[in-house]
Amino acid sequence: MSYLTPTTLDAALGALSGRDTEAPVSVIAGGTDWFPAQGERAYNGTLLDVTRVEGMRGVSAVGTGWRIGGATTWSDILHADLPPAFDGLKLAAREVGSVQIQNAGTVAGNICNASPAADGVPPLLSLDAEVELTSTRGVRRLVLAEFITGVRKTARAADEIVTALYIPALSAGARGGFTKIGGRKYLVISVAMVGAVLTLSGGRIATARITVGSASPVALRMGDLENALVGADLAEALERVTPERLAALSPISDIRGSAEFRGEAVVEAIRRTLTQIMKGQAHG
Amino acid sequence: MSYTISLTVNGDRRDVTFEDARVTLLDLLRERLALPGTKKGCDRGQCGACTVLVDGRRINSCLTLAVTLDGADVTTIEGLARGDVLHPVQASFVEHDGFQCGYCTPGQIMSAVGLIAEGDVGTDPERIREGMSGNLCRCAAYHGITEAVLDAARRMTDDKTRKSA
Numbered sequence: 001m002s003y004l005t006p007t008t009l010d011a012a013l014g015a016l017s018g019r020d021t022e023a024p025v026s027v028i029a030g031g032t033d034w035f036p037a038q039g040e041r042a043y044n045g046t047l048l049d050v051t052r053v054e055g056m057r058g059v060s061a062v063g064t065g066w067r068i069g070g071a072t073t074w075s076d077i078l079h080a081d082l083p084p085a086f087d088g089l090k091l092a093a094r095e096v097g098s099v100q101i102q103n104a105g106t107v108a109g110n111i112c113n114a115s116p117a118a119d120g121v122p123p124l125l126s127l128d129a130e131v132e133l134t135s136t137r138g139v140r141r142l143v144l145a146e147f148i149t150g151v152r153k154t155a156r157a158a159d160e161i162v163t164a165l166y167i168p169a170l171s172a173g174a175r176g177g178f179t180k181i182g183g184r185k186y187l188v189i190s191v192a193m194v195g196a197v198l199t200l201s202g203g204r205i206a207t208a209r210i211t212v213g214s215a216s217p218v219a220l221r222m223g224d225l226e227n228a229l230v231g232a233d234l235a236e237a238l239e240r241v242t243p244e245r246l247a248a249l250s251p252i253s254d255i256r257g258s259a260e261f262r263g264e265a266v267v268e269a270i271r272r273t274l275t276q277i278m279k280g281q282a283h284g
Numbered sequence: 285m286s287y288t289i290s291l292t293v294n295g296d297r298r299d300v301t302f303e304d305a306r307v308t309l310l311d312l313l314r315e316r317l318a319l320p321g322t323k324k325g326c327d328r329g330q331c332g333a334c335t336v337l338v339d340g341r342r343i344n345s346c347l348t349l350a351v352t353l354d355g356a357d358v359t360t361i362e363g364l365a366r367g368d369v370l371h372p373v374q375a376s377f378v379e380h381d382g383f384q385c386g387y388c389t390p391g392q393i394m395s396a397v398g399l400i401a402e403g404d405v406g407t408d409p410e411r412i413r414e415g416m417s418g419n420l421c422r423c424a425a426y427h428g429i430t431e432a433v434l435d436a437a438r439r440m441t442d443d444k445t446r447k448s449a
């Protein structure tokens with residue numbers, strides 16, 4: 001195995017340029033998903049560590065939105081000064097493994113790993129996150145829903161690095177929430193989870209962005225439900241969370257729960273998230 | 285290809301050369317630097333027995349390649365006591381029976397030192413349980429562990445207040 005730790009983006013991109021699948025290069029930041037995935041095999045490829053690349057780490061306001069650098073850890077998110085729309089992302093940050101994992105693991109790594117149970121994905125989809133991919137060929141930006149294409153599959157080409165995520169401008173007063181249901185309280189892979197961003201007007205929902213994770217190959221926005229929630233107060237909103245409006249989901253049965261239980265857990269997780277946001281109880 | 289890094293471990297500067305970049309920080313500590321206090325439990329980031337501080341933050345040393353740590357400052361369980369005087373967290377674990385077999389204890393203690401330094405949880409027992417959730421104890425000494433961390437957090441906060449007064 002060879003190990004590269006470039007300090008400039010040009011050097012990092014140069015290391016990936018022209019590589020093909022015969023000489024694999026794994027791009028890592030915290031490595032918290034990558035290392036255990038190797039199992040007992042000895043890795044013989046090249047490891048490209050992007051954590052020392054200048055400008056890759058940290059959260060900043062850019063124009064009317066926000067930029068999350070590609071090497072930004074979950075602990076960085078939790079401690080960043082961000083508006084209440086990010087409360088769901090902050091709550092998710094607290095639930096990505098343990099603090100030991102949050103101190104190493106990154107937001108970009110979470111989306112590149114593309115697990116259906118990735119804690120970061122539902123809140124990021126509810127924030128309309130975009131993914132910046134950079135290579136020596138140039139820079140392109142994809143919305144997150146187009147970046148994650150399947151179970152552990154993404155649109156990243158072998159010579160590209162996820163250099164940042166962007167969160168577009170948020171309406172004033174937007175508030176986020178997040179609920180994860182698992183077999184125990186902490187250090188758990190989710191049975192179902194929900195990330196949401198709402199704007200409220202006079203105690204009623206003006207706009208809703210609701211994303212469900214762990215109940216389909218890739219986390220999904222619940223468009224029918226989002227439309228149905230407009231105009232609802234809390235009591236009405238809870239009633240409008242019905243299985244018919246969640247028909248796009250395809251929960252599976254596995255070691256963590258049956259499909260039937262997952263379906264029920266999703267309804268409950270959405271109701272808890274709406275309550276958390278509308279009662280102002282969501283905090284990172 | 286060989287790799288040479290320079291890092292600080294418990295205050296001492298160490299220059300290390302590897303022939304293989306796959307050496308984890310955990311194996312470096314235990315097998316190359318004669319510091320076996322850091323324990324190998326699951327070796328895949330689930331149990332927390334290998335917790336150490338890197339630049340003041342807790343991480344799982346089994347999930348960290350040593351080669352990534354050029355210039356880093358590492359603190360292990362061996363670096364906490366001052367001579368015969370235990371660190372307040374170590375003393376508190378003894379006082380509150382924060383262990384049974386003791387295998388997870390170095391990781392528990394390093395995690396607790398990191399948790400108190402983060403300053404987010406104060407003395408709320410539920411936040412302490414959340415903050416310590418990355419450290420499993422198969423003997424289930426959790427009650428004593430939580431009491432030990434709570435007491436140490438209180439004592440260390442009091443000390444800080446006294447010193448600044």
